[in-house]
Amino acid sequence: YADNRATGSFVLIDRISNATVGCGMIDFPLRRASNIHWQSMKVGKPQRAALNDQTPCVLWFTGLSGAGKSTVADLVEQELHRRGRRTMSLDGDNVRHGLNKDLGFTAEDRVENIRRVGEVAKLMVDAGLIVLVSFISPFREERGMARALVAEGEFLEVFVDAPLAVCEARDPKGLYQKARAGQLPNFTGISSPYEAPEAPEIHLPAGEETPEALAARVVKELERRGLIPVDDWTI
Template sequence: MIVAKSGLRSSVRAIIAPDGNQISAAEGEPVTLVLADEVDVSRGDMLVDPASRPFVSDQFQAHLIWFDANPMLPGRSYLLRTETDSVSATVTVLKHQLNVDSFVREPAKLLQMNEVGVCNIMTQRPIVFDAYKENRSTGNFIIVDRVSSATVGAGMIDFPLRRADNVHWQALDVDKAARSALKNQKPAVLWLTGLSGSGKSTIANALEALLHTCGKHTYLLDGDNVRHGLNRDLGFTAVDRVENIRRVAEVAKLMADAGLIVICSFISPFRDERRMARELMGEGEFIEIFVDTPLDECARRDPKGLYKKAFAGNIANFTGVSSPYEAPENPELHLKTMGQEPARLALQIEEFLRSRMEEK
């Protein structure tokens, strides 16, 4: 017998049922298995025949059927549940949609309700599975929305992706703690979110200048600036917005690993993507800052003339006008900007950061 996830061999020494020991157990029968060896068996593991090993991987191709009225967006974090496990997962690539009438492959960027697509899925950690055509029980999964806990999709696993077995994390001698100690600071990701024109970039710029005068090592990631390089290939559809924040969050994680205080100024309209960014960071590193400015005031300021174009119908998918903004529910810092100078708000963030770091 093999413990699938770890690959360790063992055998069953005893089968204990409510009425005592027995020599066998049938499907669905509650029993306790005592192994002959001290093997770590945890949630998500399977005990399998050595000749019928399942796959163990964190990336695979699958056919996905979407149930929810809200579309499936590649890059968004969902919960994936198999017969034996539950794990955070993301659709990394939607290869194509299948026309359910003609079975023709059609290009698609998202899946709407009742649509079927073929996609690559990445899980937060390796899971144990079989191809659906080989084993329906261990080759199927459901997708659960992380906010509503509703089942929004179901899938059938085709095969693991080979590249997942070829890429390994490289151990490094210099770690985050060493880099932070050299800078005499603790890394943090200050995530400023709010409507266009709310004052995020102005506050972020003032904050970085303030931290710089205090001798802190910082870097400012601004929404417009990254679209000139890293994200120049992305537009403003819901799918592109999700990917925009995913990339930025990964960059912020690397910068925090370098020991920096990272200031991120992005509309980042969706709670799911801000939650994803938070979960990437170390414990207590992510600080969500809601730059709260009423829509009417943002439109009055209109520093780039975007609201005028959006209200005239000349800009599609404009946050607050033709695309939703999901305000933070429990941000670490809530800045109400009306009647406040950007420099004062920046000082408020610096004071919050300093007190938070002193607590640790």
């Protein structure tokens, strides 16, 4: 507003009654650093991927709390590690112990949570790694934002699809019980929505199969897409 009064202020109008319900001024942009430029590097993603002898990508596991995202992702990573693939896991709970420990569970904080993780995942893809991201990530728009950070074909959305009733029956952390008691506001599936993927690259029926079977599905899809070599090793 200090720089441009014409575009630095706004009013909020009710679209039903056309009544003005609020107004405000823009104090600063979200992107505060404006005098920055991209520094080109001689060693980039292709060189790092070649050194690692693998195709980097993001496996984005999404689903309700208790669906089994972290369990399946861990099994997938174990198999990739066995095959000599270089990986890194970003788990929702673990990341909130450090990088995102300042964030809560409001809609705004959830958006920022995914924005940060998406950027970190992109950096790891640039480093030539296969990145396994396990987050509820309830909003389609934010998952789409994370997808847009990497190149076409480098982002695989993995929908760990377990019905709410199944997740609530499992309740490994006792979170659903607390949410039902009103002790956890903005809890996905109870007091906050979960927007299921409409066209995920991988759809896992988590309420019907074992974690091992689900992990095998993911690995087979990676093979089918040529992201990892087919493992034809036999005893």
